[in-house]
Amino acid sequence: MDESLQTLRRKIALGTRILASQGCLGDILGHLSARIPGTGEMFMRLLGDEEKGLLYSDVRHVRRLGFDRTVEQVDGYRVPLELPIHGELYKARPEAQAVLHAHPYHCLVATIAGLELRPIYGSYDPLSLGAAIRGIPVYPRSVLIDTPELAADFMAAMGDRDCCLMRGHGLTVIGPTIEAVTLLALRLEMLAKVTLDATRATGGRALEPLPQADLDAFAFVLEQGLQAAVSKVYEWTWNHYAQRVADMVGLPAED
Numbered sequence: 001m002d003e004s005l006q007t008l009r010r011k012i013a014l015g016t017r018i019l020a021s022q023g024c025l026g027d028i029l030g031h032l033s034a035r036i037p038g039t040g041e042m043f044m045r046l047l048g049d050e051e052k053g054l055l056y057s058d059v060r061h062v063r064r065l066g067f068d069r070t071v072e073q074v075d076g077y078r079v080p081l082e083l084p085i086h087g088e089l090y091k092a093r094p095e096a097q098a099v100l101h102a103h104p105y106h107c108l109v110a111t112i113a114g115l116e117l118r119p120i121y122g123s124y125d126p127l128s129l130g131a132a133i134r135g136i137p138v139y140p141r142s143v144l145i146d147t148p149e150l151a152a153d154f155m156a157a158m159g160d161r162d163c164c165l166m167r168g169h170g171l172t173v174i175g176p177t178i179e180a181v182t183l184l185a186l187r188l189e190m191l192a193k194v195t196l197d198a199t200r201a202t203g204g205r206a207l208e209p210l211p212q213a214d215l216d217a218f219a220f221v222l223e224q225g226l227q228a229a230v231s232k233v234y235e236w237t238w239n240h241y242a243q244r245v246a247d248m249v250g251l252p253a254e255d
Contacts, residue, residue: 046077128187142168
């Protein structure tokens, strides 16, 4: 296999380990994929018969498949029922090079409680602030997205955003790289946790967003400053979580 494709498979396996180690993916629930450049196919982390869970993802778990769910298994690994989340997003959003469907706990609770993830902090984490400023949509249903029709319904709620909460279900994120979707999911889960903790601390009072002057200041900083360094921000943060995974369970093994 071409080395660039093998590198992509390794990133999916590592990204899955990172997300599982931080609670954004469950024991076996959730999936991370990447578009295979120049094709109508993707790589995705699939489940096998000798499954130990997403925290122990290896490159062998990452298989090649099409955007449509036409088979039950690929090389002995089971194709997820919610494949349409990935396949339909890749068809509709050519800028999406990676898709994550995850079940982060605090995002789940926030959607059940009807709490909006708003821009309630600034310098603490400008990356999640940016998503909150743009607005994070919520898909109101809690069903399995297991058909193209349900995927279209979900995407209508998602609109042109790169993330969407799913009430009583989880979170879906798209982005230009595996690193981008992984780190955005981690940041959104942190924002959800802060939202829940702050809501409890204030006795359930609605949380106020940052003053408009602060939001305007961060819009300027994000546009003029952080954007130039965002690749390094992703690289450094990704390396941090990769090292944490290496220390916890080790890095993914090859085929």
